[in-house]
Structures are given as C-alpha cells and as structure tokens.
Amino acid sequence: MATIGYARVSTRDQNPEGQTDVLEAAGCEKIFVEHASGTLAKRPALTDALSYLRDGDTLVVTKLDRLGRSVRNLKHVADELQQRGIALKALSQGIDTTTPGGRSFFHMLAAIAEFEHDLIVERTHDGLAAARARGRKGGPKFKMTANKIRQARSMYDSGNHTVQEIADTFGVSRPTIYRHLQSELGQA
Structure with missing residues (x-):
C-alpha cells in the first residue's frame, strides 16, 4: 500500500515546491509533478501517476483543484480510483476516501460544485437571452471600422x-x- 502524491502548477514559471513539501510531509513515497494548466485534456504526469497506482494505494493531492479540470473530470477521476480500489486524499479540504465519512463528504462537495456550475450556466444563458431581447449581441467589438x-x-x-x-x-x-x-x- 503506497502513498503517492500528485502536484500541479499551471505554468513553467510557477514553483511546485509548496505542494511537494506538503506531500512529502504527508508521507508520500513518490510524487508526480505536472507543469500544465488544469484545463488541458492531456496531463502526462497525472496519467503516469494513475498508471503507477495499484489496488490499496492512496493518491494524495494538496487540493482537489490540482487534480481535476472540472467537477465532472474530478468526479470521473475519483470514480476511476474508487473502481480500482485506490483511495484519494485532498489534504487542505480534509477529504479522505478511505473512510465512509470522507467518501460521503467528497460526493457532497462534488454534487454542490456541479450544482453551482449548472446555476452559473443557467444564469449565463438567461443573461444572454435578456441581452438579445434588448437587441444586444455578444462577441468582440471590431477594431477596424x-x-x-x-x-x-x-x-x-x-x-x-x-x-x-x-x-x-x-x-x-x-x-x-x-x-x-x-x-x-x-x-x-
């Protein structure tokens, strides 16, 4: 049963040491570090970390947003880990899916985040519809008249x-x- 860490910073200029120090202090035996935006579909270090993990291991991140690109992506990764018998810990949120309470808390957070996302989308659509009804169009203003x-x-x-x-x-x-x-x- 290994404890594996995953750290991600968005750009090459950012330093992952703050995350790696916390992961080392949490007892991670191996840490995979990613220098990529969370919005990218391909994240090689995460792919390597997921391939490295085995049944009974634990994947540790400092915060959930380091792991997933979106709520749906995060839920997908967490479900994959659960199916493979791998636990997930998010240190700053106190999430530990090795416990029933941790699993429940994770699913509640994911559901709330998904609900919040759906509300934002709905409000955006409503705002765009109201603007269109007033004759306004979205999009960039052209510089060349x-x-x-x-x-x-x-x-x-x-x-x-x-x-x-x-x-x-x-x-x-x-x-x-x-x-x-x-x-x-x-x-x-």
Missing part, C-alpha cells in the same frame, strides 16, 4: 507604409490588415 479600413487602404495604396506599420497604426495584426484589404478588393 469602415473608415479605418478606407484609411488602411489609402496607406497601403500610397506605398509609403509597410503592412506591419499599418497594422501597428490601427493596433491590429498583419493578417487582420490583409483580410480587410482583401475583402475591400472583393467589394470593389
């Missing part, structure tokens, strides 16, 4: 400016300038 496109065309046609200079003038990328110049040619 018709007037700016004409100015960019004039600058380009004069031959005195590079496309990069034109892009810098309007605060957009070169592909944006090319796209607008191309679309204006199509309209002429």
